[in-house]
Amino acid sequence: MRNLFLATALFAASPALAQSVPLSAPQPVPIVQTIPAARDIPYPGTMRLEVDVNDLAQGIWTVRQRIPVAQAGRMTLLFPEWLPGKHAPRGELDKLASLTFSAGGGPLKWERDPADVFAFHLDVPAGATEVEARFQFITPTDGPQGRILVTPDMLNLQFESVSLYPAGYFTRRIPVSATVNYPAGFQAATALRPIATSGTRVTYNTVSYETLQDSPIFAGRYFRRDDLGQNVFLNTVADSPKELVVSADILQRHRNLVTQATRLFGTRQFDHYDFLHAVTDKMGGIGLEHHRSSENQNDPGYFTDWKASLADHNLLPHEFVHSWNGKHRRPADLFTPDFRMPMRDSLLWVYEGQTQFWGHVLEARSGMSSKAEVLDKMANIAAGLELTRGREWRALVDTTNDPIISARRPKAWSSWQRSEDYYNEGMLIWLEADAIIRAGTGNRRGLDDFARAFFGTREGDWGVRTYTLDEVVATLNRVYAHDWRSFLQQRVYEPSANGAPLAGFTRSGYRLDYTDVPNAALAASMKSSRGHNYSWSLGMSLDRDGKITAVVWDGPAFKAGLTTGQTIVAVGEKAYSEDALKTAITAAKGGNAPIPLTIKRGDSVRVVPLSWNGGLRYPRLTKTGGGWGALDILLEPK
Numbered sequence: 001m002r003n004l005f006l007a008t009a010l011f012a013a014s015p016a017l018a019q020s021v022p023l024s025a026p027q028p029v030p031i032v033q034t035i036p037a038a039r040d041i042p043y044p045g046t047m048r049l050e051v052d053v054n055d056l057a058q059g060i061w062t063v064r065q066r067i068p069v070a071q072a073g074r075m076t077l078l079f080p081e082w083l084p085g086k087h088a089p090r091g092e093l094d095k096l097a098s099l100t101f102s103a104g105g106g107p108l109k110w111e112r113d114p115a116d117v118f119a120f121h122l123d124v125p126a127g128a129t130e131v132e133a134r135f136q137f138i139t140p141t142d143g144p145q146g147r148i149l150v151t152p153d154m155l156n157l158q159f160e161s162v163s164l165y166p167a168g169y170f171t172r173r174i175p176v177s178a179t180v181n182y183p184a185g186f187q188a189a190t191a192l193r194p195i196a197t198s199g200t201r202v203t204y205n206t207v208s209y210e211t212l213q214d215s216p217i218f219a220g221r222y223f224r225r226d227d228l229g230q231n232v233f234l235n236t237v238a239d240s241p242k243e244l245v246v247s248a249d250i251l252q253r254h255r256n257l258v259t260q261a262t263r264l265f266g267t268r269q270f271d272h273y274d275f276l277h278a279v280t281d282k283m284g285g286i287g288l289e290h291h292r293s294s295e296n297q298n299d300p301g302y303f304t305d306w307k308a309s310l311a312d313h314n315l316l317p318h319e320f321v322h323s324w325n326g327k328h329r330r331p332a333d334l335f336t337p338d339f340r341m342p343m344r345d346s347l348l349w350v351y352e353g354q355t356q357f358w359g360h361v362l363e364a365r366s367g368m369s370s371k372a373e374v375l376d377k378m379a380n381i382a383a384g385l386e387l388t389r390g391r392e393w394r395a396l397v398d399t400t401n402d403p404i405i406s407a408r409r410p411k412a413w414s415s416w417q418r419s420e421d422y423y424n425e426g427m428l429i430w431l432e433a434d435a436i437i438r439a440g441t442g443n444r445r446g447l448d449d450f451a452r453a454f455f456g457t458r459e460g461d462w463g464v465r466t467y468t469l470d471e472v473v474a475t476l477n478r479v480y481a482h483d484w485r486s487f488l489q490q491r492v493y494e495p496s497a498n499g500a501p502l503a504g505f506t507r508s509g510y511r512l513d514y515t516d517v518p519n520a521a522l523a524a525s526m527k528s529s530r531g532h533n534y535s536w537s538l539g540m541s542l543d544r545d546g547k548i549t550a551v552v553w554d555g556p557a558f559k560a561g562l563t564t565g566q567t568i569v570a571v572g573e574k575a576y577s578e579d580a581l582k583t584a585i586t587a588a589k590g591g592n593a594p595i596p597l598t599i600k601r602g603d604s605v606r607v608v609p610l611s612w613n614g615g616l617r618y619p620r621l622t623k624t625g626g627g628w629g630a631l632d633i634l635l636e637p638k
Contacts, residue, residue: 031115035076036168038337043166044070045130046175046206051162053219054183054200059139059150063162067133069103072126076167077133080160080213080339081118085288085326087334087345088403092137092146092161093118099135103128118340119167137162140284147284154220154237154283155186156276156295160213160339170337171210178212179203188219189235191274191292213339214290214327218276226251228258231272238279239300246303254316256366256637261320263638264358264365264448265456269328275316279303287315289322291462299528310524313368314377318359323462324455325358326351332466348400349492350472353426357434358451360427364635369521371635375510375621376521378431381424382512383619385500387535388425389553390418392497396425412564416553429491431504431631436487437480438630439507446634449479505621509629516586516616532578536617537585538595538610542568546576556612562599569605570598582616589615 045068052062069075081091101108103124108131113119124131140146149156157180165174182188182200192204192215207215220237224244228234234254238244262268274293278286279302288295296319298312331347364374399421411417434447454475457465469488476484491501502512514536518526526532531543539555540548546568551557571580572595584595594609623629 034121035078035113035116035119035340038170038341039168040170040337041173043169043174044068046177047163047165047209049159049163049176049178049212050181051157051159051178052181053150053155053157054181056150056152056155056183059141061137061139061157061162063133063135063137065133065163067131067164067166069124069128069130070166070168072124072128075122075124075131076113077120077122077131077164078167078338078340079118079120079164082336082339082341082343083160084214085290085322086403087343087348088407089342090407091118091339095138095140095146095161097136097138099133101131101133103131116340120164133164143284147286148282149284151239151280151282153222153239154218154278154280155183156278156283156286157217157219158213159216163209163212165209165338167338167340171213171339172208172337174209175206176209176212177203177206180217182219183221185221186219187223188217189223189225189233189237189274189276190217191215191272191290192217215293216276216288216290216295218278218295220278226254228255228275230258230262230268231270232258232275233273234275234277236277236279236303239282243279243300243302243304247306250303250306253367257317257320257362257368260362260365260638261317261324264362264451265324266452267324267456267459267461269324269455269457269460270462271460273320273323275320277316287319289319289326291323291327294319294322308524308527310369310373310521311528313373314359314363317362317366317368318355321355321358321362324451325355328457328462328465329455330464330466332468335464335466343404345400345403346397347467347469347472348403349396349422349426349429350467352420352423354430356423356427357430357447361634365637367637371632373521374635375631376519378505379512379519379619379621380522380525382428382500382502382505382621383514383536385421385425385428386502386512387539387552387555388415388418388421388500390416391421391495391500393495394418395495396422396429396492399425410564413553414550425500428501428504429488432491432501432507433476433484433487433504434634435504435507435630436482438633440480440482443630443633445479446630447479448638450475453478505631506624508631508634509624509627510621510631511624512619513622514617514619516618518618519620522618532581533618534581534585534616536619537614538612542581544578546581556610560597560608560610562608562610566599566601568597569600572596585612585616588613 048066050064079093081089083090101110101122108122111121139149180202194202195205196203218237222238222241224236226234270292276293276295278297281299285297286295296315302309302312333344360374363369364371399418402420438446473484533541535552538557539552540557541550543549548564548566568576571584574580588595591613594611597608597610599606599608
């Protein structure tokens with residue numbers, strides 16, 4: 001206090017000094033662009049890439065890459081930064097180590113670009129024909145470091161993490177030949193095709209660098225490959241052989257998925273397609289689309305306990321749809337010529353939203369899940385979005401920036417801040433569009449007609465065709481004349497206080513209701529996550545130990561002052577358990593007394609009265625009226 005008094009007195013005694021001394025005001029050092037822009041011209045020569053992934057104990061991969069020299073002098077090599085499918089700058093540059101370059105038999109000094117840390121500058125001497133790069137990729141060994149890519153029994157190799165490419169060229173114009181040295185006893189699957197094998201070394205066909213990045217590898221000790229028909233293959237690696245036992249019935253459902261998808265789109269936008277599928281709880285989770293493959297992880301029991309794995313049945317349908325929607329047809333502002341140019345994600349509500357829509361439709365049509373189970377999943381999605389108050393201030397289109405803004409990091413109040421809602425809210429918008437088309441055409445047309453016209457372009461074309469919002473609107477109008485631009489403007493581009501867009505259900509013969517028993521899909525999801533979802537009653541979700549994992553904005557838990565990260569240790573005078581909390585919620589129904597919860601946060605413990613007398617509430621869809629509605633027709637096999 002004395003020091004504060006003296007400082008104040010000194011300042012008051014010399015106001016002229018404080019006002020007369022000008023503040024320092026520097027000018028910025030200008031950023032000089034030293035990285036050439038990508039040009040759509042062929043690169044002179046083929047890169048040769050060798051990757052050794054033998055280290056199963058520590059997961060340290062070694063790389064040797066030889067890059068032809070286009071011309072002597074300054075050469076800039078890039079590590080991929082902006083990654084397709086991730087819609088954001090997710091290149092794992094932090095895991096690159098031990099980087100060296102050489103040319104003409106001698107070492108080359110490298111310098112990282114001061115403004116773009118993914119770029120490395122070299123001065124190549126005259127007469128050198130190629131530059132050799134050697135480095136390591138240090139895979140994560142613990143969850144906080146990143147997704148686990150290596151276990152004793154399987155691995156996931158993504159080529160963007162183990163390669164560089166020359167700046168100044170479209171990546172589709174840079175040829176590359178890749179060789180991978182695998183652990184003994186491992187079998188591998190990828191969209192690339194082997195052209196030579198020597199022991200554990202496999203050399204793949206020469207492709208463009210764009211295609212190499214789009215062709216990851218799953219490899220494992222325990223492996224099976226199933227032909228699903230139409231040049232589509234299901235390649236599964238697992239933690240143990242017992243997880244590879246697949247009944248004829250379950251395998252047929254996967255074959256049905258391929259049949260129903262090709263009937264939907266009318267074409268195959270690939271020459272061949274490989275599901276890369278890991279049944280594991282040791283390698284990190286993933287669901288990532290590629291044009292001729294996809295990376296998919298499901299928990300143990302996926303094949304062997306099919307009913308219990310209900311929560312996982314949507315992954316493969318969703319990623320398969322992306323071969324048409326997202327990889328072949330791609331938003332014009334999302335397409336980039338290389339992996340340095342920033343992506344603009346404004347049409348992800350089509351790219352991901354309509355994929356989410358068709359993923360659920362194909363899940364039902366194929367029998368991957370029953371119609372009733374898919375309706376339950378849709379009910380859970382709709383009810384979750386009903387709690388999203390963030391729609392009041394943040395339009396759906398702005399959530400397409402979330403992959404860049406938050407990269408799926410946890411949020412304190414996701415129902416208010418919003419997250420990647422373009423997936424599920426996009427699905428509801430497309431469901432409503434389907435209902436409008438079916439109502440206007442007497443069920444003679446639906447969104448199937450849009451899918452065939454928009455996504456199914458030319459059999460076997462696995463190039464990229466871009467689109468704009470104008471083309472989306474024009475194609476919808478060719479299917480059925482309607483004011484689609486206003487329809488999308490209101491639902492996608494404007495905030496709304498009117499709740500989730502549920503008209504797709506009401507127009508299709510269903511309504512969203514709530515009961516005191518979880519539907520089958522929600523029960524399976526909660527069992528899989530080992531937690532419980534009280535979002536529609538207490539306004540929060542808990543893990544199995546009573547830790548709060550989510551709080552609904554302005555719900556009962558929110559109003560009681562609860563936050564994520566706190567733990568319920570007691571319900572009234574009983575130690576916390578799921579049964580104790582459910583009993584208390586049921587007992588409070590219709591009354592006025594709050595539910596007393598003892599909350600622990602750090603070393604502090606307090607009793608919180610939580611006001612809720614509505615009992616247990618879980619969503620489900622209820623059929624309205626008689627007959628076969630638009631949603632029933634939509635989910636029927638074709």
